[in-house]
Amino acid sequence: MRSTPKYLAAALVMYGTAAFADEQAQQFRDAFLDGSAGWDTVQARAKEEGTVNLYYWGGNDVLNVWMDRVVAPALEAEGVKLNPVRITSTKDAIDLVLAEKNSGKGVGEGSVDAIWLNGENFATLKRQDALFGSFAQLLPNAVNIEWDQSDSRSLLNFRDFGVETEGKEMPWSGEQYVCAVNAARVEAGDVPSTFEELRAYLEKNPGKFTYIKPPHYLGNTFVQAAIYAHNPDGNGAEAFQASLDEIGAAELARLITPGLEYLKELEPLLLDANGGKPRYPEDNAALDGLFLNGEVNFNCKFGLYAVATGLATGTYPEQAQEFIFPKGNMIKNKNYLAIPANAPNPAAALVLVNYMTSVDSQVSKLKNVGMPAGIDPWKLSDEDVAALAEASPGHVGVDPAELDANTAPDTNATLVDVIEATWLDYIERGSDAPIADIVARAAENLNK
């Protein structure tokens, strides 16, 4: 429905322009990726290109203002005009890149220069071979990021939802799944730190919790955390780092069954369920509204500094606090900037990504937008670390060390699709089929 006119347009364009590969762009790409074109060449070409089209989720007003007021002038100084394209869903940009690629638009001929993404969206572009190449370590500001594989802390730079990044996207921001509680409505002793305590709380206070509906990634993440915590082998996230092919559907079903059963039992205790079907908000804006309005007492989402910024902008209730939940399974990941293979202004895109990973822009982003640094602090000078610490909006109610001590990695992107499909079937549609069957079917659909 939504995308048909796009494909049609793409098909029409295809007949118009045929497949003239932009040879200059092709040469530039090859020269940059094999290291023969230096950063000077990139900067000079970026000036010629003049514009960079950054596609990103435009739902955060503070971020939008930051793009216009901070990023745009900084790029202006490099002779590049920032064209921020604010989309309602990152997938729109992926759709566009793929539609253009499949209509024969090759290197230098598309319309998207850079995308803010992670997880399944990156996995899709990578699977469809629609990425510019392994550029990340070639940027001057790559020094701010850990690329030493022997350091386990580098994992977030090499793996995005378990998919190897291969330097085809550059870390931009770090995130952690953090829950907030409205302290005005929940006594300190009642704040849960495990899923069992959450259920006990809801049995006494039914309806005061809900989570965002999968397949929204924030909902998927809550489901993953529940699955980690109920892992029958007791090794939490560890079992979920391998791909579906490596694990196999039967084993995956065994691993996720206790977590899904817990979520099914939790359902009648969620918002508006009254023992029946609950109301799941569609996105974080909807959940924020429920939380602010006192309809629910908790708000779980990716947002290391969400409470501090929420209090500052008034989108969180006055006594909102962070708390550690679920203990040991707070999912931490990074999000990235990727350059599509058919970026019309690849050099300008490289300049943009390089700027975005500079210490200055990271400090400014942290301070103004409250988005955690994507660069790795131990790679920076003491001065820069101090600047980042100073810029941090801070934590409300928890010790940062505790947040660090309870992290868990993301689930492999291939498993995310299956877990999401299983949630939709087992929980939302209330399927009677055994989880093993649902997982097998979902896995089969995925490989079709």
Added chain:
Amino acid sequence: MTQARHDTMRRRERLRVILQLTPILAVLFVLFGGALVLAVLQSLGFAPWFGVNTFPDFSYFGALWSSTSFWWSLGLTLYYATVSTVIALVLAVLLALALIKAFPGKTFYKYLYKLPLMIPYTVGIALAVLMLSNGGMLSRLAAFAGLIDDPGQFPQILKTHYGWGIIAVYVWKQVPFITLAVYAVLLGIGRETEEAAAILGADRKTIFFRVTLPQILPGIVSSTLICFAFNVGAFEAPFILGGGFPDTLPVVAWRYFNDADYTLQLQGMATVVSIGLVSGVILFAYLAAYRRYEMNMGRN
């Protein structure tokens, strides 16, 4: 000589008609027809741009139609569409009948009732959220007045499967539209037949059902057709104000499109084509029934 001239004139006339029709035909065939063909192709497994090409493959329809949730969604879609169209029709006919009478402030009122026509659906939805939701004005006022302890206790109007929010928005927006159509017909037919019936001793109920209603039926049918077709295919209101799973069919289709798993887009296309089929069949049947009625009445 005259015959030749006559022919040229006829040819010219035909050329002009073709020229007049071309723009709209081009739009219909290229944009609408093209999209329709692509939608049907995709729903039958043709999507090489995602690396999927199993055309012709009826499994997407099979999977869709064999799931119970599809039939729930279909029922829900038809329920919202029918109830809101019927309510809007009743209110609109009453309004149109009132408008042909003279009353103080009529000129002002004739402008006032058309206001929702100029306001987009999305704004109507936003108004519903602001007023009727659990965080809305009414719930906050009720909490402030001490009727309830917190706004969350306000009775749920939006986001339920009764769909009062959706129906309210559709009715609010479509009453003026149907009124406009019916009112125009009423003005055209004049009041003589009604007066004649009254003189012959018919009561008000008989006059309405035997005289007025048959005369305004063309206006009613054309405007409710448009409203019903819109209501079946509309996405925003059920998405924002709906009760979650099971969703209406357009929302189901959107969920498939929006999933990170690209192969689900074909399932989404099958959903879209199903919506088209269902609404096409219903509208065709409605129109056929109306035609038959007209023939029985001796009109055509």
